[in-house]
Amino acid sequence: MSEHIEYMKIPNCPEHVAIVMDGNGRWAAERGLPRTHGHHRGVERVREIVRAAPSLGVKILTIYAFSTENWHRPDHEVRVLMSLFRRFVVREVDDLETTGVRVRFIGQRERLPGNLRNLMAMMEARTAQCRDLTLQIALNYGARSELVDAVRVLAERVRAGDLDPDAITEAELGANLYTQGLPDPDLIIRTSGEKRLSNFLLWQSAYSEFAFIPECWPDFTAGLFATVLREAAGRERRFGMVKAT
Numbered sequence: 001m002s003e004h005i006e007y008m009k010i011p012n013c014p015e016h017v018a019i020v021m022d023g024n025g026r027w028a029a030e031r032g033l034p035r036t037h038g039h040h041r042g043v044e045r046v047r048e049i050v051r052a053a054p055s056l057g058v059k060i061l062t063i064y065a066f067s068t069e070n071w072h073r074p075d076h077e078v079r080v081l082m083s084l085f086r087r088f089v090v091r092e093v094d095d096l097e098t099t100g101v102r103v104r105f106i107g108q109r110e111r112l113p114g115n116l117r118n119l120m121a122m123m124e125a126r127t128a129q130c131r132d133l134t135l136q137i138a139l140n141y142g143a144r145s146e147l148v149d150a151v152r153v154l155a156e157r158v159r160a161g162d163l164d165p166d167a168i169t170e171a172e173l174g175a176n177l178y179t180q181g182l183p184d185p186d187l188i189i190r191t192s193g194e195k196r197l198s199n200f201l202l203w204q205s206a207y208s209e210f211a212f213i214p215e216c217w218p219d220f221t222a223g224l225f226a227t228v229l230r231e232a233a234g235r236e237r238r239f240g241m242v243k244a245t
């Protein structure tokens, strides 16, 4: 139903919104269902939120789908998640391409199943020219490993004599993160009432606004998304300066 609702542009809408989609397991447990049922419902919400985002004024949407720590979950749950990610790519690629959504994945790909990696590459290639929304999907993502990877690249360049240590600036480090080329998130939303980052975008969140929402991810409707964006749009961001008069 909600897919047919036209959302109005929100004045001063945060342009880059990042979401920690949390609470799928609890949503299912509260209903006496297996945790994996919550993940299935969660994917449906992704579809709805991605559709609504550009009409509300969001230009970049980053979603946390699987952390480097999530490998420690039971094998069965990890397997279901990997198969849901594959299915998401197969089912959504046509629609995302026709609705102008450019997809890019961030995280370490090596540990992901080969068939999933191939699908991810296909989706990125198919949507590379799309411009209405950038959807950044954090899959096997950890902010600490992202920083370690960036530091390793810089260290190699110093060792090779291509980089002077004095030339390592904030911009240079940022340009070697997985998120290179995209601005930092203006707003980070976390559902399910938890108030932590869980190894998400540690560098990029230096000046992000935060919204912690009590609803679990499968209950995060496009209408609720619009309400959260509207509230955040009214906040004054000072970046260490004094209030503009």
Ligand code: IPE
Pocket (backbone or CB within 6 Å): 021, 022, 023, 024, 025, 026, 027, 065, 066, 067, 070, 081, 192
């Ligand atoms: C978020 O929901 C989805 C992933 C981390 C993959 P959870 O699975 O963390 O749900 P809770 O937090 O256990 O309820």
Ligand code: IPE
Pocket (backbone or CB within 6 Å): 020, 021, 022, 023, 064, 065, 066, 067, 070, 194, 196, 198
């Ligand atoms: C963060 O949620 C990761 C994703 C939403 C993909 P978790 O449920 O894994 O985080 P913790 O364990 O509660 O901190």
Ligand code: MG
Pocket (backbone or CB within 6 Å): 022, 023, 024
């Ligand atoms: Mg969780």
